[in-house]
Amino acid sequence: MDVNDEIRASGKRMTRTRRAVLSVLEQSQYPLSPTxxxxxxxxxxxxxxLVTVYRNLVTLKELGLVTQLELHQEGQVRYEMREGRQHHHHIRCKSCGRIVDLLLCPLKKLTAVIEKETRFVVGDHSLEFSGWCPRCQ
Ligand SMILES: [Zn+2]
Ligand SMILES: [Zn+2]
Ligand SMILES: [Zn+2]
Structure with a gap:
């Protein structure tokens, strides 16, 4: 195998891996940690x-295909598909760790107030909920 073939082969491998990573994220009901x-x-x-998983996640994030979440109470980074999904927040069960998407953002009005008061342009915000899921109550 000459160098060109090798590059081509590794490129293909990367793409296939990337596709596999995306398809797992797509099928998941909740954001996944790299592990x-x-x-x-x-x-x-x-x-x-695992190193390749991390590397692929960084690339996919740079490509804007996945979103990286940092849930503070958990102290762990998670990833989810970005494509076809709007901005949203999460709730996490304190007992079993289950994470559910909240398909709305209650902060739009507050953002306008903050911008008016501080004259900042708000770029981003984070908001997370935790509690006990139906199974753990
Ligand atoms: Zn639970
Ligand atoms: Zn989500
Ligand atoms: Zn929001």
């Missing part, structure tokens, strides 16, 4: 290591 994603890929018999 959970890695476990899912293993289950689907995708040959990959």
């Amino acid at each position: 959970e994603l890695y476990a899912q890929l293993k289950k689907h018999k995708v040959a990959i290591d």
Whole structure:
């Protein structure tokens, strides 16, 4: 195999891996941590290591295909599909760790107030809820 073939092969591998990562995220009902994603890929018999998972997530984030979440109470980074989804927030169960999407943002009015008061242009915000899911109540 000459160098060109090698580059082509690794490029193809990257793409296939990236596609596998995306499809796992797409099928997930909740945002996944890199370790959970890695476990899912293993289950689907995708040959990959954790470092490659991290690297792919960084690339996908740069490409704007996935969103990175940092849930503070959990102290762990999670990722979810960005495509076809609007800005939203999450609630996490304190007992089992289940995370559910909240398909709305209650902060639009507040953002306008903040901008008016501070003359900042608000770029982003974070808001997270936690509690007990129906199963853990
Ligand atoms: Zn729960
Ligand atoms: Zn979400
Ligand atoms: Zn929001």
